[in-house]
Structure formats: structure tokens, C-alpha cells
Amino acid sequence: xxxxxxxxxxxxxxxxxxxxxxxxxxxxxxxxxxxxxxxxxxxxxxxxxxxxxxxxxxxxxxxxxxxxxxxxxxxxxxxxxxxxxxxxxxxxxxxxxxxxxxxxxxxxxxxxxxxxxxxxxxxxxxxxxxxxxxxxxxxxxxxxxxxxxxxxxxxxxxxxxxxxxxxxxxxxxxxxxxxxxxxxxxxxxxxxxxxxxxxxxxxxxxxxxxxxxxxxxxxxxxxxxxxxxxxxxxxxxxxxxxxxxxxxxxxxxx
Amino acid sequence: xxxxxxxxxxxxxxxxxxxxxxxxxxxxxxxxxxxxxxxxxxxxxxxxxxxxxxxxxxxxxxxxxxxxxxxxxxxxxxxxxxxxxxxxxxxxxxxxxxxxxxxxxxxxxxxxxxxxxxxxxxxxxxxxxxxxxxxxxxxxxxxxxxxxxxxxxxxxxxxxxxxxxxxxxxxxxxxxxxxxxxxxxxxxxxxxxxxxxxxxxxxxxxxxxxxxxxxxxxxxxxxxxxxxxxxxxxxxxxxxxxxxxxxxxxxxxxxxxxxxxxxxxxxxxxxxxxxxxxxxxxxxxxxxxxxx
Numbered sequence: 001x002x003x004x005x006x007x008x009x010x011x012x013x014x015x016x017x018x019x020x021x022x023x024x025x026x027x028x029x030x031x032x033x034x035x036x037x038x039x040x041x042x043x044x045x046x047x048x049x050x051x052x053x054x055x056x057x058x059x060x061x062x063x064x065x066x067x068x069x070x071x072x073x074x075x076x077x078x079x080x081x082x083x084x085x086x087x088x089x090x091x092x093x094x095x096x097x098x099x100x101x102x103x104x105x106x107x108x109x110x111x112x113x114x115x116x117x118x119x120x121x122x123x124x125x126x127x128x129x130x131x132x133x134x135x136x137x138x139x140x141x142x143x144x145x146x147x148x149x150x151x152x153x154x155x156x157x158x159x160x161x162x163x164x165x166x167x168x169x170x171x172x173x174x175x176x177x178x179x180x181x182x183x184x185x186x187x188x189x190x191x192x193x194x195x196x197x198x199x200x201x202x203x204x205x206x207x208x209x210x211x212x213x214x215x216x217x218x219x220x221x222x223x224x225x226x227x228x229x230x231x232x233x234x235x236x237x238x239x240x241x242x243x244x245x246x247x248x249x250x251x252x253x254x
Numbered sequence: 255x256x257x258x259x260x261x262x263x264x265x266x267x268x269x270x271x272x273x274x275x276x277x278x279x280x281x282x283x284x285x286x287x288x289x290x291x292x293x294x295x296x297x298x299x300x301x302x303x304x305x306x307x308x309x310x311x312x313x314x315x316x317x318x319x320x321x322x323x324x325x326x327x328x329x330x331x332x333x334x335x336x337x338x339x340x341x342x343x344x345x346x347x348x349x350x351x352x353x354x355x356x357x358x359x360x361x362x363x364x365x366x367x368x369x370x371x372x373x374x375x376x377x378x379x380x381x382x383x384x385x386x387x388x389x390x391x392x393x394x395x396x397x398x399x400x401x402x403x404x405x406x407x408x409x410x411x412x413x414x415x416x417x418x419x420x421x422x423x424x425x426x427x428x429x430x431x432x433x434x435x436x437x438x439x440x441x442x443x444x445x446x447x448x449x450x451x452x453x454x455x456x457x458x459x460x461x462x463x464x465x466x467x468x469x470x471x472x473x474x475x476x477x478x479x480x481x482x483x484x485x486x487x488x489x490x491x492x493x494x495x496x497x498x499x500x501x502x503x504x505x506x507x508x509x510x511x512x513x514x515x516x517x518x519x520x521x522x523x524x525x526x527x528x529x530x531x532x533x534x535x536x537x538x539x540x541x542x543x544x545x546x
Binding site for chain 2: 055057086087089090092093094096098100101102103104113114117118159162163166
């Protein structure tokens with residue numbers, strides 16, 4: 001882990017919606033290559049917004065975002081800005097709560113869509129790696145199905161494979177298991193876990209406590225757009241410093 | 255969906271179902287069969303009554319048959335005008351929808367006024383505008399010193415008709431296409447963007463293909479309406495279907511026969527289009543949860 005050059009560096013990011021909702025209040029975050037970060041916090045605390053700021057699905061109102069050496073400053077207008085944003089998105093995979101697979105394409109077409117359309121690869125060039133990924137998430141037999149034929153857990157695993165097909169440097173997970181039936185959560189978490197073990201840099205917003213406790217290198221608690229507490233899973237779960245952290249954890253752990 | 259096609263009197267053999275449940279299932283099946291049978295009877299009676307009425311009022315069928323080839327000769331113009339106009343309308347509709355959704359003030363204002371002006375004026379007025387008012391603009395331009403435009407602005411009947419219909423339907427369809435594009439969930443754009451797609455890539459690869467699926471029924475509607483509105487070119491003296499029928503009917507004082515006949519021809523064309531629409535919809539629906 002070289003602390004000199006973090007994979008993700010977020011500096012003093014603010015986000016204000018509709019001129020009045022101050023959702024992020026000066027967030028700083030550094031994530032090193034290969035690290036797995038879990039962000040916890042009550043709903044509405046700004047976790048998802050922060051995640052969406054990292055790949056610029058939301059434009060920060062102030063501050064700067066740096067992903068693998070590409071920097072975007074909020075409010076700045078430069079000619080290369082658009083291509084820099086695309087550059088960051090190419091290096092960043094994202095999984096959504098609602099999967100957002102493309103319903104008009106088969107599973108395989110979903111996975112090669114990024115490489116073919118964005119990276120301009122030939123179809124037959126992209127297919128072998130897509131099949132490899134499909135095997136890796138355990139869905140080889142669903143290759144030619146449309147997403148609507150798949151269970152939620154299977155859809156989310158395809159969505160992960162779709163993101164990985166772009167060979168991203170970092171993966172963002174935005175509550176990837178929140179829309180799933182309880183019995184389907186395990187298969188998705190298992191894939192995320194393997195991804196973490198293989199050295200992917202991961203930032204996950206999730207209430208999946210097993211993942212936070214056993215897989216994450218660091219856990220951060222967000223409240224009202226600011227960090228409340230940060231530490232190793234051990235520290236956060238066994239001896240949280242803040243009363244609010246304790247309350248929140250007992251609440252979600254019941 | 256499955257059992258409606260395979261049930262036809264076949265006894266339901268489901269093991270482990272109590273006899274009273276079995277009886278209920280049979281009751282439901284019998285009800286469905288009865289409904290289908292009665293529906294067919296109702297249609298048959300209705301058609302017979304209509305045919306009977308035509309005979310009672312003394313329709314001259316011989317006269318009708320005699321003029322069929324002449325009337326049908328106009329079908330070429332009807333189809334030519336309709337297909338070219340709907341093609342033009344589709345192009346304008348996509349461009350218009352993108353303009354309506356554009357953040358560029360120039361494009362947005364052009365598209366918005368196009369839709370508003372064209373939807374807000376009668377097609378009849380527009381047809382005349384293209385045919386007999388446009389040459390006047392040509393003349394004014396000539397007077398301003400731009401020579402040679404008069405000929406360009408004086409359109410023959412058929413191109414004028416195609417432009418009038420295409421531009422008019424393009425405006426209505428702009429709103430259809432826009433609604434189709436906006437019906438696609440925001441998550442689809444976000445997923446496309448998260449992969450690194452540009453806005454136009456996301457539109458072409460992800461949004462538009464899904465929007466097309468949504469707008470097939472309303473666009474088919476427009477197409478069917480267009481087939482019939484193509485009769486407006488008869489105003490400019492084009493010998494298409496309805497023009498011929500009306501001419502012959504008037505000349506022989508047998509308008510009823512001619513009008514019924516031409517109405518049937520339009521109806522058959524629209525019916526065929528409807529079949530095509532169903533085929534396209536079925537094709538588009540593959541992978542759709544609702545279809546499975």
C-alpha cells in the first residue's frame with residue numbers, strides 16, 4: 001500500500017441539491033489501491049450521493065474528485081473536462097441497488113456492451129472475456145437469457161460482471177443487496193467478497209454486516225453529510241467512540 | 255397465458271387435486287369456451303345483418319364489381335404518399351423529440367414551435383399551404399432579387415401532399431417519441447453513463463432501442479390514420495383511391511356503392527397494417543417479462 005498515491009482521493013466535497021438541501025458537507029476520503037471500504041449510515045445521510053459523486057453521476061457542488069490520477073474540480077469548466085469525466089467512469093465500475101441491466105439485451109450482450117461501445121472492441125474480441133466473467137460469477141448457463149428471466153441475485157451478479165468487463169480500477173457498490181430477497185443476498189455478497197480478495201479496490205455502501213465486519217479493511221460512518229467515525233471493522237463494531245455510532249449499529253443489528 | 259391455448263376440451267389431469275377443485279376448474283374452462291363460442295356467433299350475426307341491410311337497400315353489386323379495377327388503380331398513389339410521408343414523419347419525429355429534450359435553446363425552441371404550430375393548425379390548411387401558398391412565397395423571394403426560387407417553391411401535387419402529411423404527422427409523432435424516450439427509467443441512463451458512454455452513445459444503444467418498443471403501438475396508430483388522411487391529396491387533383499370513388503359515384507349517381515367500396519378497401523389496408531403491427535410488437539417484446 002503506497003500512501004503517496006491513493007486510488008481515490010476526495011477533497012472537501014460538498015453537494016447541494018436544489019439550492020437548499022446540503023447533502024454532503026465537506027467530505028474528505030482517501031482510498032488506497034486494493035482497499036475495501038464500507039460506508040454505513042442512516043438513510044438520507046448522503047452515502048449514495050457520495051458514491052455517485054465519485055464517478056460524477058452527481059456533480060459535486062464544491063471540492064475535487066481524483067480517481068487513479070484523473071482529477072475533476074467542481075465548478076471548473078475546461079475543454080477536457082467531459083473527456084476526463086468519461087475517463088473516470090471507464091476506470092470505475094458501479095453496481096446499483098436496482099441492477100439496471102439493459103432489458104433489451106441478453107446477459108452476454110449486457111456484458112460486452114461496455115467493451116464494444118465504449119472501448120470500441122470487436123464483438124468476438126470481447127466475448128471470451130465476457131464468458132470468463134460469466135463463469136466467474138457462476139452464470140455461464142444464463143449467457144443467452146434476457147435479464148427479466150433472472151432472479152434478482154442473478155441480475156446483480158450479471159451487473160457486476162458487466163462492470164468488470166470494463167476492467168475497472170475501482171468498484172462502487174450502491175446498496176447492491178437492498179433490493180434482494182433475503183435468501184438471494186448471500187450469492188451477491190459472496191461475489192463481492194471474492195472480488196475484494198482478488199485485490200479490487202472497493203467502496204461499498206451496504207447494510208450487509210457480514211461484508212462490513214469480515215471483508216472490509218475500513219468502515220466509515222456517515223451522518224448528515226459528514227463523517228461521524230472511521231476505523232477498522234473491529235474498532236467500529238466492538239468499541240465505537242461515538243454514542244450516535246453505537247445507536248445506529250444497535251439499530252441495524254437489532 | 256399458456257392454458258388459454260391448450261385447454262380446448264382437454265380434461266384437466268392434475269393429480270392431488272380434490273374433486274371439488276377439479277369441478278371448479280372445469281367450470282372455469284366451460285365458461286371460457288362458452289364465451290368464445292358466443293363471441294363468434296355475435297360477430298357472425300352482426301356481419302350477416304350488415305350484409306343483409308346492403309342487399310335490402312338494393313346495392314348495385316354489378317356496378318361495384320365493374321369499377322373495382324379502376325378504383326384500385328388509385329391504390330398506388332395512396333400507398334406511395336402514405337409510405338413516403340410516414341418515413342418523413344419518422345425522421346422529423348426523432349429529430350423533433352431530440353430537439354424537445356435538448357438543453358440547447360436554439361434546437362429546443364425550434365422543435366417546440368414546430369410541434370405547437372403544426373399541431374395547432376388544421377391539416378387541410380397545411381395541405382393548401384404547401385400546394386397553393388408556397389409558390390407565393392417563391393414569388394416574393396423572386397421580387398426580393400433571389401432568382402430561380404420560384405420553380406423550387408412551386409410543388410407538384412404529390413410532393414406537396416407528402417410534405418404536408420409528413421410534416422404534420424411528424425409533429426404529432428415528435429410528442430410520441432419524446433414520451434417514449436422519457437418513459438425509460440433514469441437508471442438505464444445512469445448504468446450506461448457508469449460504463450463510460452457518452453450521451454449520444456447512451457441514447458443510441460440503450461434509450462432509443464427501448465423507447466422504440468414502447469412507441470410501436472402509438473406509431474402504428476399514426477400510420478393507420480395517415481393511410482386514411484392521404485385521401486386529402488385528392489384535394490389537389492391526385493387520382494388516388496377516394497378521389498376516383500367519389501368521381502365515379504357522382505358521375506353515375508351511385509355514390510353509396512362507390513363510397514362503401516372505397517371504405518372497404520381502406521379498411522382492408524388498415525386491417526393488414528394492424529396484423530403487421532402485431533407481428534412487430536411480438537418481435538419487440540422478446541425478453542420482456544410481460545410477454546413470457
